[in-house]
Amino acid sequence: MSAIPSFLPSTSSVIAILGANVDANSSYLTGTAAAPDVIRAAFHSDSANGFSESGVDLMHNPLITDMGNLVPSSASMSSLSAAAQTIIAHDKRLLTLGGDHSITYPLVKGVRRALCARGETRLNILHLDAHSDLYEYDILNQNNRYSHASPFARILEEGLCSRLVQVGVRTHTQHTRAQAAAYAVETHDMRSISSSSWPPKLSFDGPVYVTVDLDVLDPAFAPGVSHFEPGGLSTRDVLSLVQTFAGDVIASDVVELNPSRDVGSYGMSISGEAPSGVTAMVAAKITKELLARMLESAEAATSSSTST
Structure with missing residues (x-):
């Protein structure tokens, strides 16, 4: 599928899944554009089942609609922003399968616009990644301000989030440290993380956008990424954080799977x-747990509005 379908999720659904076939903004290797359908195939694989660890059936759930894939036609990826804005404006929640990490900036922009239109000025971001993606400039010298090394610089410059929490970073430079300090980014880098303090006790006031770059994981757990960065989190670490932080998950993405580097598919x-x-x-697996969290958030929001 090369374009987003013209229809919205059914009125009964609360979550839309969207694939974003993007790798033109990668700084090292291409290949992530093929990831959305590869993740879908793994999601439906006979080797596992469609339940979250909390027991939610995600495979045959009328509350979840898969809207297919979107291939943005420009560097700014305005079509992704428009899709995200439309979905959130119709009181749905959005999970996007990347694609490289450049997709997060336009998605956050669309989510933010939809929230502001209904009077919600808060948007928190929980960002799991080996890299901070805070480069102010184009690290490839290709006049591309929208590369996957810069989405959070663009987000912060435009004031698109009220709080940014980064977890798992282990590649800071002097420049990205200065960027993090200038924008008051909350950082839980790998040097500060210990098994006794994991998962960090995070709580968010207002809507939360969760973005998971798979290279936050140690390469031993996720070899199918473009950038190997040793010393990362385990799969259980990531799942525990996704399952335990407090907040209303309005949107999320899973990015940077590079199927051409993956192992075990023989x-x-x-x-x-x-x-x-x-x-x-x-x-x-991470997608399943994010979907379960988003359904939990939707149920809590419905209960809250009903009680008031």
């Missing part, structure tokens, strides 16, 4: 299915 299942790679299965 052989054939007894049903004739080509097995998914290790990192694709990790991405699908």
Whole structure:
């Protein structure tokens, strides 16, 4: 699918899934544009099931609609912003499968516009990543301010979030440290994280956008990414954080799976299915837990509005 369908999710659904086939803004390797359908295949793989760890059936759930893929036609990816704005404006929640991390800036912009239109000025971001993605300038010298090294610089420059919390960073430069300090970014970098203090006790006031770059994981757990950065989180670390932080998850994304670098997708299942790679299965697992959190948030919001 090369374009977003012209319809919105059904009135009964509360979450829209959207694929973003983007890798033109990558700084090292391409290949992430193929990831959305690879994650979907892993999500539906016969080797697992469609339930979250909390017992939510995500495979056959009328509250979730998959809207297919969107291939943005410009560097600024305005079509992604428009899609996100439309979905949130119709009181849905959005989970996007990337794609490289450049997609987060236009998605956040669209979510922010929709929230502001209904009088909500708060938008928190929980960002899991090996990299801060705070570069002010184009690190490739290609006159591209929208590369995957810069989405949070653009977000902060435009005041699109009220709070940015970054977890798992282990590649700061002097420039990105200065950027983080200038914009009061809350950082839980790998040097400050210990097993005794994990997961960090995070609580957010107002809507939360969760963005998971798979290279936040140590390469031992997620080899199918473009940038190997040793010393990262485990899969259980990421799942524990997703499951335990306090906040109303309005939107999320899972980015930077590079299927061409993944391992384990060999052989054939007894049903004739080509097995998914290790990192694709990790991405699908994280996607399931994010969907469960978003359904939980939607239920809590409905209960709150009903009681008032």
